[in-house]
Amino acid sequence: MVRPFIDKIVTANDLREGDVVYLTEGNNWSRHLAEAEVLQDEATAKARLAVGSSDVLNIIGAYLADVTPAETGPEPRHFREEFRRTGPSNYFHGKQESAENV
């Protein structure tokens, strides 16, 4: 049985700052998951990952992460991606330091 495709986004870390970034439709890197381009089939996901990975002067370690679409934008399906979106949970000193960042 073919498994249904799970929506994806392309994510990476910024080469200079290390921050978690997401590939947007306009081929920019955003620090906000809400601005990420949601990829709805495998071929597009592969192609967009290739685009993201090729931007070696700006990012490091691009990969595809599973998301669930929501009204406010894509939501992470795995807790690892939730922490990457917001920052460490032991105390709030990552992106979540400012509400505008998450």
Next chain:
Amino acid sequence: MYKYSQFDSDFIRQRNAQFRAQIERRLNGSLTEDEFKPLRLMNGLYLQLHAYMLRVAIPYGSLNGGQMRQLAMIADRWDKGYGHFTTRQNIQFNWPKLPDVADILDALGDVDMHAIQTSGNTIRNVTADHFAGAAADELEDPRPYAELIRQWSTDHPEFQFLPRKFKIALSGSPRDRAVTRAHDIGLRMVKKQGLVGFEVIIGGGLGRTPMIGKVIREFITPADLLPYLEAIVSVWNLLGRRDNKYKARIKITVHEHGIDKIRALVEERFALLRGSFQGNDQRLLEQIRTGFAPPTFKTGPVKAFEQRYGLDRVFRDWVNTNTHPHRNHAYAIVSISLKTPGKTPGDASAEQMRVMAEIAEHYGHDELRVSHEQNLILPHVHKSDLETVHKMLQRAGLAAANIGLISDIIACPGMDYCALATARSIPIAQEIATHFDTLKAEHDIGVLKVKISGCINACGHHHIGHIGILGLDRAGVENYQITLGGDATETAAIGDRAGPGFSADEIVPAIDRLVTAYLELRTDRSEAFLQTYRRVGLAPFKTALYPETTRIRQVNAA
């Protein structure tokens, strides 16, 4: 303390200049990430979940006030105002930016520090007993040997591309505070016919295949130490599995070939290498020793301390748990807890680092140590200064009286920071510590080592915790497995798995049930958790952990 020679300083400057150029070439695209990654790892720079992480070596955990102040400066200037002390006696900065790293390394070089070989398949930072040079039970300070090993292993041309990382730990006391039995090589100082030497243990390690090390040689003299170590590493360098990184560590090599075959190969290699050292290492060792001369201990009455100890309960509790016997009876070894309940284990703010530096400079002969248990140590404090030191630590939020107790938890960074983690560790440590602190029960519970890892790589030493907790990802949900009866000391043991794991919500109640069971099972307060466990075994603790399963079994049996 060892001071860098001109050679050392020049070497660090050159290495930093090389890495500065490599960073520039990565930023301008001349180097790909695949080319750059091994170079940055050789200089301690990782990429974690949210940012880069720079791991700085603190050889055998020793540093002085000036070095601690520099770490505080780096934390303030280039990071988020704190540092994280690790189980390998290192410090990690969690938020450096790539273009700043070369400046950070130069700032470290200014105070005789670096990040070389804190990552990669090399001989890593050499660790040692954090009470070295001060402990009442010590045969001899192991740090001159540790420094000799550091110099030998740094940039050793034969050992830059080993099958996997390689860790060496030394202890100078019969009481093993350096976890020598869970290292690739553990060196335990022993005396034979009046001569000091080392028992050599190899093949210990934690991770996905935990193993207690085996004795490869019962006694090696200091003169033969380096050639013998070189023989071990070079035998493993050839035999070690490079086809499978999970089977590459020396513990697997020893397991697959057997200790007797490895011993024979090492002896053969040792015979070849022994003559080539020609005494140069021993001359260097003698020079190094002068850097580790004991401080000039002050003399003075300790009566005021004894009076305060009798009168002040808070001070007395702190002295009882956070100081250890010093070889000079007028002195104490002070452990500064970085485990204030609710805080992140091993973290210190830049301000706290400066306070610790100030205390060391004024009341501690300018010496500090990092322990593998993620605490800081003032190895030499005259008892008459303990009250002042305690007050200064109280003001800085560093006076938690919990060394060795249930809230003194080792926890790896886990999924709050680490890219390899499968679950979080720090919040579990925070919750357990806060729970037992609220109950005010931990002094009654007594010595109980809880160690938490956020993945099977076991940086949090969970296998050798009296209670070990391993965080895993079970179908997208954090799940925590418990092991019991582990031991990090000279009676080292790998803990027994208790059974199915617990969710994040269930883990603190599960630990509470274990502790309640222990309090009911122990003969009296003098029997610590580990002793009770060894006496009664896993079964009663399992019943406490899984009451429902036990009840169902009983019903079925009836």
